[in-house]
Each structure stands twice: as C-alpha cells, then as structure tokens.
Amino acid sequence: MTCSDFLKELTDYLDDSMDAQTRAELEDHLQWCHNCYVVCNTTKMTIEIYRDSHLYELPDDLRTRLRTAIVSKCEGHKEQVSDPREPSGSPTAK
Numbered sequence: 601m602t603c604s605d606f607l608k609e610l611t612d613y614l615d616d617s618m619d620a621q622t623r624a625e626l627e628d629h630l631q632w633c634h635n636c637y638v639v640c641n642t643t644k645m646t647i648e649i650y651r652d653s654h655l656y657e658l659p660d661d662l663r664t665r666l667r668t669a670i671v672s673k674c675e676g677h678k679e680q681v682s683d684p685r686e687p688s689g690s691p692t693a694k
C-alpha cells in the first residue's frame with residue numbers, strides 16, 4: 601500500500617465503512633509511515649470537530665490539501681515536484 605492508496609481509503613477507514621482486510625492494510629501502513637499517521641490523526645480530529653457541528657463530510661478542499669501535502673512529503677526526495685496549481689508554502693489569505 602502506498603501513501604496515495606492510504607489517503608484514498610482514509611475517509612472510509614475513519615468512517616468505519618470498509619472490510620477487515622483493507623482496514624488491516626491501512627493499519628499496517630500506519631505502523632511504518634509516520635506522515636500518514638499524522639495525517640490520519642489530524643483528519644480524525646477534524647472529523648470530530650465537524651461531527652460536533654453536524655457537518656460530517658470533509659470539505660474537498662481540505663482533503664485535496666492533505667493529499668498534496670502528504671504526497672509531496674513522501675515523494676519529494678525523488679526530485680523537486682511542485683504542483684503549479686498549489687504553490688507550497690503560500691498562506692491562503694482570504
């Protein structure tokens with residue numbers, strides 16, 4: 601399982617809506633991948649906040665940003681790959 605696979609399944613994992621085997625694979629990934637572990641915890645906390653405010657769905661924007669951050673962290677050492685649509689390090693001031 602790669603980080604991309606993990607992120608694809610993450611919301612289902614936190615939603616508890618997946619089969620035992622996929623769940624075991626995700627938990628195995630968490631054992632060795634600190635980046636995904638952090639993302640998993642952050643997302644879990646975010647979902648709990650949203651659940652409290654009766655907005656269970658994660659906003660797409662947040663999901664995209666999490667995925668971009670984790671993928672560039674895991675794969676960034678290969679070469680400098682930057683997504684032109686989302687320059688890293690620029691604060692979203694609105």
Ligand SMILES: [Zn+2]
Pocket residue numbers: 602603606629633635636674
């Ligand atoms: Zn990972």
